[in-house]
Amino acid sequence: MDRVIAAQVYNRICELGSLSAAARALGISRPMVSRYLEQMEKWAGTRLVHRSTRKLTLTPAGEKVLQKTRNLTRLSQEIEDHSSKETPSGTLRVACAHFTAMQLVAPMLPDFLTRFPHVRVEMDVNNHPVSLVGERIDVAIRITDNPEPGMIARRLGECRSVLCASPDYLAAHGTPDALEDLVQHNCLHYSFFAGQSWNFVNEAGEVVSMAVSGNLSASISSLLMEAAIHHCGIAMLPEWEAQTALASGKLVPVLGRFPPKPIGIFGIYQSRDYQPAAQRLFLDALGESLMAL
Template sequence: MSWLPAWEGFIRVVEGGSMAAAARTLGCTRAQISKQMAELERRLGARLFERSTRRLALTPAGEVFHQHALRALEAVDGTEIAMRNLGDRPCGTLRVSATVSFGRHCVAPLLPGVAAAHPDLEIELILTDHVVDLVGDSIDLALRMTRLPPDDAVARRIVSLRRVVCAAPAYLERHGTPHLPLDLLQHQCLSYLLGDNKSWVLVDGNGVEAVVPVRSRIHFNNIDCMLDAVLAGHGIAILPTYLCHRELAGGILHTVLDGYEPDVVFGRDLYACYTPSRVRVPKVRVFLDALLQRFQPVPPWEGN
């Protein structure tokens, strides 16, 4: 495919903002990139860049071509992956993404067993609470907590995650136990920066929502840190049961407002998301099977 290097060069120029940056990324000279861009414009019959002494900017034709080039190279990449994985034996490197807390507590323990069962497979677990780019970050499978799975990916529901409102017994002894959502206005509620916007939504058994603008003086962007603060008696928090089930079972934490279900921005469901090109890839399939076996029909932390 004689066009492929030029199309990739074009994309790297756009990403890097200059031909010199593209040349560094691709390990070639600026002159080679410049020649490719000139040939590309000649073949397409349109100018792709507005050139100045300071930077390159896409022309309207360049913006259209950029979108088509991205999709074309993604298709090429998917084809190559599919060809490399035509056999039934999982092999190569599997890159999995998950949120920091769920990945640490629930996904990482699965990796040794999967690796032991498939000696030719290597697994990389990337933990981040930000949404990854499946293609740009070379992710084979991403575990996402979301209400709406992405339209451009295959999404398989793995498990529903239950959340509870809870506090340490010592905190409840000092400040009392809330019985209605509005009682939370009199309590120190720990805020999750990535999700609650300092407002909790609690739904009763009839589906009626109560929106409470909770008072938070301590804020976290990490759910493990929130658990530590609750255990230390610093306030009330909404926590997923996969994280606090042992503490609840042991009486170290108590649930409150049991007649209400927290409704968080992420929703309840966890999905495995992957590009269509990974559907039949053996390494993705075996890891997906391991997830389903572990978390369905009932996740282990809800077993009792």
């Protein structure tokens, strides 16, 4: 068996703490993962892990071997990257929400695919978070303040939002002058914001959280924007998505001296030990594109 592959499998077993999870992440059978582990133990000449029905733990020898296999896979990746630097290839599975796909990823895709014609990009567009391991996703692009633990999160940029409403809504219900006035308004909010709170930066540079409520929530920001345009309430929208409606006067900014707190844009992936060149180049290209927006 290929010892480099065995080392990569061993690293993934240690990262995920389970042979079954490693098998799902690598797209191979559990018996094959067991065979690679046996190969590593035969190579090392000692037991590397304690296996039980409840958990998997490393032996002292296993801890030492893990450091060596991580170095081995890094060296293997450097060699592969050198050989594929000019023509990266393979399939890259990318997961993201609808807004992220259309507003952030779509603008950079044509140039990326032209520059790297041997890379095949598979987009999984889903407004519900997906499991990178279970869905065999290489990288997820997330707009979040709290990247999931246990994963590598590379910050690519930030998403700025704007609080806005239609002129007709404000004429009928009044324009809020202070953050506290939002409790008197119908606030159209994103479904996955915990506790239905909006975060703002006050004039002193401090983050202020305000609880909001309203008769519409959605997991797609474009739906909230359409509702705001049609006088349903006040919405917090990504600046990239709202700019056309703001420029046309269909929406107007609200509480401009209290800008919403920016949210980070991250590329989420499973491991630094083996990051294909195509994945790194995709994240590089997306980060550069976000800087230009």
